[in-house]
Amino acid sequence: MKELIQLNIRHKLFNKGTLSILNNFQLSVLSGDKIAVMGESGVGKTSLLNILGLIDSDYEGEYTLFQDEAKSLTSKQRAVIRNKNIGFVLQENSLIDSLSIEENIKLPLLYTNEPNKKEIEEHFQLITHKMDIEPLLAKKPLECSGGQRSRAAIARAILMKPDIILADEPTASLDEKNKLRVLELLDDINENYGSTIITVTHDRSVADHHDRIIEMERED
């Protein structure tokens, strides 16, 4: 398995430099890893995902992704990587309410230069069938249950067959049944696509589904 991510953060500052998080934080991730990140609120879990997802580059340190130093990437290059190589799974309300479920899932296609759109369309058919979303495609998110919306959010994240899935509390507002279903889907993606999964969670049972658990602690 090749190394996908090499992260070496000295610190990330907040509140005009008065608050420092992710102090001397190091992380090495291999292709296909399944990692859970735990820790109390404010410790920097979401900030870590923002950095890993190339959303935030305002930190002290180095981040190598696919052999490239993240800070050397242009805004456009970062956007292309987010589109092609990274899938974000957020809480069930991360769908755009004014769009149908199908439009939400196909949103990454709006920004892709992928020549083989037919293949992506076939993949769309496959995942919506597999995730039991087909009957929901014409509906708006608010017409769906929390579990259905979570599945749609995961479908959007994996549409482009990304190398990395970054999940931020993907099961936070779900009941036990739907929580298990989401976790099964993430396992399935990891096994079938070889996608690396990094999940931020407060839930120990969710973290236990991963191969590695990183506990983040606040430095006093």
Next chain:
Amino acid sequence: MKDLIFFIKRIFLKRWILVLGMLLIIFLANYLTFTASRSLISTYQGNQENKILDQDGLFISNLDPDVEQNFDAITIEETQKVYDYLESHYEYAIDTYGFVADIPNTEDMEVSVRYINEQAYDLRDIKLSEGKQITFQDLNTVKPVLIGAGLAKEYPVGSVIEMIDPVTHQPTKLKVNGILEKNASRSNIYALNSKNYLNYSIYSPIDEEFIKQSSLDLHVNALNDLILLNSSEKEVNHLKDLIQSTTGLTFNFFSQKENDKFFKDYYMNGLQIISMLTLICFIIATGLAIWNTLISIRLMIKDFTVHLLVGLSYPRLRSILYQYFGIVFFISFSLLTIFVSVNRYSAWYRKDAIFATLGILKLIGMDWMALIIVLLIDMIMGIFIVEFMMRKIKKIPISLGVLT
């Protein structure tokens, strides 16, 4: 392009009330800017045009607004006495208007006849697009005239116009000597931003003989616009007394410097207040546009964030916002252009020769200049709004943005 269309259809128009609100605010800002700019341009033009009147010994008559005048009591014999005296003792210029002649034209426009004597003609720099300037030698048979550009097709240089003269009420033949420049105008001496357009006017030369044959209307009207040349205060006061004792009318005579002072004291002051109010309204409108933008961001932040997560870049978002606001500003600008054009066309519907203008959409030079100013201010406002929006969007943590 597909992302722009997507953003417009699926994000912005979903909150159409905000789009409509923004459009109305921008239109208001544009309209205020346009009105103030055009008024300033027109005032500047009027000022330039009337600079020629700023001469030593030149006095312009003005009916005293503080005195109740009795026009019904005036007889033509009385006014003729005044003109006889003027003729023998003064050098005076007459350029009077407001007389409508029935001259057939395809636009069915009421043609306005301006009567001008030689002194007034020499005073004014009347520019022609074709033909020759008029002379005042022989006005008894076929009168040489200048006509507005709107009449030029039907009455080209050399053609003869037959009409019943509106002040002598006699059949008259006019020979077209020259065509006035398109949208030639004459500014009001006391309100420099106000103009009469001459596209459907005829400049008809007059002399002492013509005045004798004219009706009371011309006599009284011409006294209102009378300009005395190379005169002294004493001569002016003497004429003032003569007119009053002969006709009962009270006139004031002012130099153009005094008129300018009046303009600056009253009108310019008003214009400055209007300009200040416009600036304040414009700042309020810009503030409202920003407030509207902030609401838009707050309502659309989840949409923007999700798009950024799935592959939208900040440069692309900036480009989309510029294109979107470009469209909004273009709509507002087009509405303003249509609005101004409809306003100009209304003079045509009313068959009002004094305000009928010629040109694309009936817009004239100062309209286009004011529209260019609006365009420049729109560009500045657009850049400000988009950059402000980008700054706000960039400040919001993406994942948090989605969750709120």
